[in-house]
Amino acid sequence: MNTGMNDERDLLRATVDELLAEHCTAERVAAAARDGWDDVLWRALEDTGLTLAGSSEEAGGSGGDLTMAADIAVAAGAAAAPVPLAETLAAGMLLARAGAEIPPGPLTLAVAEGPGAALRRVPYGRLATTVAVGSGEARTGFGPNGDWLAVIPRPAGVTPGRNLAGEPRDEVPLGPGAALREVPPGTADYARGLLRLFRSLLIAGAAQRALGLTVAYVNEREQFGRALARFPTVQQEIARMAGEVALISAATQAAVAAEHAMSDQIRAAQTRADQMGAGTLSAVVAAKAQASDSAGTVAAIAHQLHGAIGTTEEHRLRLTTTRLWSWRDEDGTAAECFAELGRAALGAAGQGGGLWAWLASGQGAPGA
Amino acid sequence: MTLLPPVRPLPAATAELRSAVRAFLAQELQAGRFVPACDAWLSGWDESFSRRLAGHGWVGMTVPPQYGGGGRSALERYVVIEELLAAGAPVAAHWVSDRQIVPNLLRYGSEELRQRYLPAIARGECYFAIGLSEPDAGSDLAAVRTAGTRVDGGWRVTGTKIWTSGAHRAQAFIVLLRTGPPDGRQRHVGLSQLLIELDQPGVTIRPIISMTGEHHFNEVVLDEVFVPDGQVVGTIGAGWAQATSELAYERSGPERILSTFVLLETLAGELAARGRGPQAAQALGRVTARLWACRQMSLAVAGALAEGQAPDIAAALVKDVGTRLESEIIDVARALAETVPDPDGGRIAQLLAHAVLHAPGFTLRGGTNEILRGIVARALGLR
Numbered sequence: 001m002n003t004g005m006n007d008e009r010d011l012l013r014a015t016v017d018e019l020l021a022e023h024c025t026a027e028r029v030a031a032a033a034r035d036g037w038d039d040v041l042w043r044a045l046e047d048t049g050l051t052l053a054g055s056s057e058e059a060g061g062s063g064g065d066l067t068m069a070a071d072i073a074v075a076a077g078a079a080a081a082p083v084p085l086a087e088t089l090a091a092g093m094l095l096a097r098a099g100a101e102i103p104p105g106p107l108t109l110a111v112a113e114g115p116g117a118a119l120r121r122v123p124y125g126r127l128a129t130t131v132a133v134g135s136g137e138a139r140t141g142f143g144p145n146g147d148w149l150a151v152i153p154r155p156a157g158v159t160p161g162r163n164l165a166g167e168p169r170d171e172v173p174l175g176p177g178a179a180l181r182e183v184p185p186g187t188a189d190y191a192r193g194l195l196r197l198f199r200s201l202l203i204a205g206a207a208q209r210a211l212g213l214t215v216a217y218v219n220e221r222e223q224f225g226r227a228l229a230r231f232p233t234v235q236q237e238i239a240r241m242a243g244e245v246a247l248i249s250a251a252t253q254a255a256v257a258a259e260h261a262m263s264d265q266i267r268a269a270q271t272r273a274d275q276m277g278a279g280t281l282s283a284v285v286a287a288k289a290q291a292s293d294s295a296g297t298v299a300a301i302a303h304q305l306h307g308a309i310g311t312t313e314e315h316r317l318r319l320t321t322t323r324l325w326s327w328r329d330e331d332g333t334a335a336e337c338f339a340e341l342g343r344a345a346l347g348a349a350g351q352g353g354g355l356w357a358w359l360a361s362g363q364g365a366p367g368a
Numbered sequence: 369m370t371l372l373p374p375v376r377p378l379p380a381a382t383a384e385l386r387s388a389v390r391a392f393l394a395q396e397l398q399a400g401r402f403v404p405a406c407d408a409w410l411s412g413w414d415e416s417f418s419r420r421l422a423g424h425g426w427v428g429m430t431v432p433p434q435y436g437g438g439g440r441s442a443l444e445r446y447v448v449i450e451e452l453l454a455a456g457a458p459v460a461a462h463w464v465s466d467r468q469i470v471p472n473l474l475r476y477g478s479e480e481l482r483q484r485y486l487p488a489i490a491r492g493e494c495y496f497a498i499g500l501s502e503p504d505a506g507s508d509l510a511a512v513r514t515a516g517t518r519v520d521g522g523w524r525v526t527g528t529k530i531w532t533s534g535a536h537r538a539q540a541f542i543v544l545l546r547t548g549p550p551d552g553r554q555r556h557v558g559l560s561q562l563l564i565e566l567d568q569p570g571v572t573i574r575p576i577i578s579m580t581g582e583h584h585f586n587e588v589v590l591d592e593v594f595v596p597d598g599q600v601v602g603t604i605g606a607g608w609a610q611a612t613s614e615l616a617y618e619r620s621g622p623e624r625i626l627s628t629f630v631l632l633e634t635l636a637g638e639l640a641a642r643g644r645g646p647q648a649a650q651a652l653g654r655v656t657a658r659l660w661a662c663r664q665m666s667l668a669v670a671g672a673l674a675e676g677q678a679p680d681i682a683a684a685l686v687k688d689v690g691t692r693l694e695s696e697i698i699d700v701a702r703a704l705a706e707t708v709p710d711p712d713g714g715r716i717a718q719l720l721a722h723a724v725l726h727a728p729g730f731t732l733r734g735g736t737n738e739i740l741r742g743i744v745a746r747a748l749g750l751r
Contacts, residue, residue, distance in 0.1 A: 229751055236745070339649050345636055347640070
C-alpha cells in the first residue's frame with residue numbers, strides 16, 4: 001500500500017521494541033514473577049498511550065486500529081513484558097465496541113460462564129480492572145440472547161493464582177452485586193475471539209524471541225572445536241523451528257486481517273452472527289490452534305539446542321519458554337481449537353462447497 | 369530477522385475468477401471428464417483437459433496478449449492453480465510449461481523463442497520438461513556434466529538428464545549445461561540454458577518406472593545433439609542465475625501444500641456422512657489448521673513475488689512445512705478411514721494407496737527438504 005502507512009507502522013514497532021527492551025531485562029522480568037508485575041514498565045507504557053491503541057478516542061482509547069494493537073501485542077510477547085499489555089489492549093477494544101467508556105489503568109478481559117459464577121484464571125485479575133462479558137441467560141433480564149458486560153474495578157476477594165511463567169492468573173468473584181449492563185448481541189463471541197487472537201499474538205512474539213535466542217546461542221557456543229551452528233543437524237533443527245515460527249506468524253497475521261475486515265463490516269451495523277456464515281472458516285480459531293500447536297515444537301527445539309543451561313532459572317530462555325507453555329493452553333487449548341475447527345470442517349465437508357471452499361474462505365476480506 | 373513477507377489478502381477481483389474455475393471444474397466432473405486424484409500435477413497427464421482449460425484462458429495466464437496469452441497477474445494464476453490442485457484435476461501435461469517455461473522465456477527468452485513457444489503454451493498444446501538433474505548431480509546441481517561444445521551456428525550437446533517428468537510426451541525441455549569451464553571453485557560459472565526439442569536425432573528417452581507402476585520419469589540421453597544459437601535461453605554463462613531465479617515460485621506454490629488434498633477432502637466427506645466423533649474432529653482440525661496456515665504462508669510469498677521481491681527463505685520454509693504436511697494428511701487418513709491402502713479397493717483405499725506411494729517424492733522434488741533447511745539456516749545467520 002502507501003509507504004507512509006508502512007513508515008508509520010515501522011516507527012511504532014521500533015518505539016515499542018525500544019521501550020520494552022529497556023525495561024524487560026531478564027532481571028526485571030524475573031523479579032516481576034515474584035511481585036506480580038512491573039509497575040515501572042506499566043507507567044512507561046501508559047505515558048506513551050500504547051496501552052489503549054486500537055480503541056477509539058471517543059471511548060477513551062488512543063485511536064489506531066487492530067493492526068497497531070496487534071503489533072504491540074507481538075512485541076509484548078517477544079519481550080516477555082510482565083504487564084497486562086495485551087490484556088488491556090483487548091479489553092479496551094471490547095469496551096469501545098460495546099459503546100462503554102474505558103476506565104483508566106490496567107484492564108483485563110474475561111468471559112463469564114454465567115452471572116454469579118466466579119471468573120477463573122483471569123490474567124492480572126488482582127491488579128487490573130476486570131471487564132467481564134457473558135452471554136444471555138434468563139436471569140440477567142436481558143432476554144435469551146442478550147449479552148451482558150460488567151466492569152469490576154480492582155475487585156476485592158480475588159484468589160491469586162499463577163501460570164508456569166509466574167504471571168498472575170487469578171480468580172475474580174462476579175458477585176450478585178456486579179452491575180451488569182446489556183450490550184449488543186455478539187459481544188461475548190467477540191470477546192472470546194479477542195482473547196484467542198491476542199493470546200496467539202503473544203505466542204507469535206515469544207516464538208520469534210525463542211528462535212532469536214537459539215540462533216544467537218548456537219553461533220556462540222562451541223563444542224568439538226567449532227560453533228554448534230556448524231553442525232548440519234543443528235542447522236536442520238533451526239530451520240524446522242523457523243518453519244513453525246513462520247506458521248504462527250502467517251496464521252496470526254491472517255487472523256488479524258480477517259478480524260480487522262470483520263470489525264469494519266460490523267461497524268456498518270451488522271452483527272457478527274450475520275457475518276460469520278456457517279461456511280466461513282474462523283481465522284481466529286485456526287490461528288490459536290496453529291499457534292498453540294507450534295509453540296510446543298518451538299520451545300522443545302529451543303531447549304534441545306540450548307542444552308542443560310537453558311533449563312536453569314538464571315537463563316533468559318525460560319522466561320520465554322514458560323510463557324509459550326502457558327499461553328498455548330490459555331484462551332483455548334490446541335485440542336479445543338482443533339476440535340472446534342474439525343467440527344466446522346466436517347460441517348463444511350457435508351455441504352455443497354465442501355472442505356476446500358471453507359478452507360479458502362478463512363482469509364479475511366478481499367483487499368485492494 | 370524477518371522470516372516471512374507480510375500476509376495479505378488476495379485482490380478482490382480474484383473472487384470472480386475463482387468462482388469461474390469452480391464452475392468449470394464442476395462441469396468437468398459432472399461430465400465425468402476426470403477423476404480427482406492425489407498428486408495429479410505429476411501424474412494427471414490429460415492433453416484434452418489442458419486444451420479445454422486453455423480455452424478459458426487458464427493456461428499460460430501470465431503470457432502477454434502479444435504472445436497469445438491473457439496477460440493476467442501472477443496472483444490470478446495462483447488462484448486458478450490452487451483451485452485445480454484442490455480439485456485433483458489432471459494438470460500435468462501443461463504444468464511445467466505454465467509454471468517454469470512461461471516466466472523463464474518472458475524473462476530471458478529471445479523474441480524468436482517467445483513467438484515460437486508462448487502462443488502454443490497458452491493454447492494448452494505445447495508441453496515442456498525440465499532438464500536439471502543428472503545421474504551425478506541431484507542436490508548438488510552445480511555438478512552437472514552435460515556439456516555443449518561450440519560449433520558453427522550453435523552448440524553440440526552431450527550428456528544425460530534424469531528424473532525428467534513427462535519427457536516421453538513433451539515437445540521440448542530447457543537444459544542446464546556446461547558451456548564453459550568453472551572459475552576455480554566458482555562452479556556456477558560457465559553454465560548455460562538451452563531449449564532443446566526432444567524429437568530429433570541424438571535424443572534418446574528411456575522410461576524410469578515408479579514404484580506405483582506409473583511412467584512419469586525418464587532418463588534423457590543427449591548424444592552430440594546440435595542446438596542452434598537461436599535456442600539459447602538468455603545469456604551463455606548466466607545459466608545458474610537464470611535457472612535459480614524462479615525457484616521461489618517453484619518452492620512456495622500451492623503444489624507444495626495440496627498434493628494430497630483430494631484425500632483429505634474425500635476423507636472429510638466420508639466422516640461427515642458417517643457422523644464421526646470428537647477424536648476424528650480433533651485430528652481433522654489439526655491438519656486443517658496447519659493447511660490453512662501453510663496456505664497463508666504461501667500467499668504471503670506469492671504477494672511478495674508479485675511485487676518483485678525475492679523471498680527465498682520464506683519460499684524454502686513453505687516447501688519444508690507444506691510438503692511434510694502433505695504426508696501428515698496421509699497419516700490422518702490412515703488413522704480415520706477404517707480402511708487400508710489398496711490399489712484395487714474402494715475410493716479412499718485407492719486414494720490412500722496412490723498417496724502413500726507418491727509421498728516419498730514430496731520432500732525430494734524441487735530441492736530436498738534437507739538442502740532447503742540448510743539454505744534457511746544459513747540465511748538466519750548460522751555459519
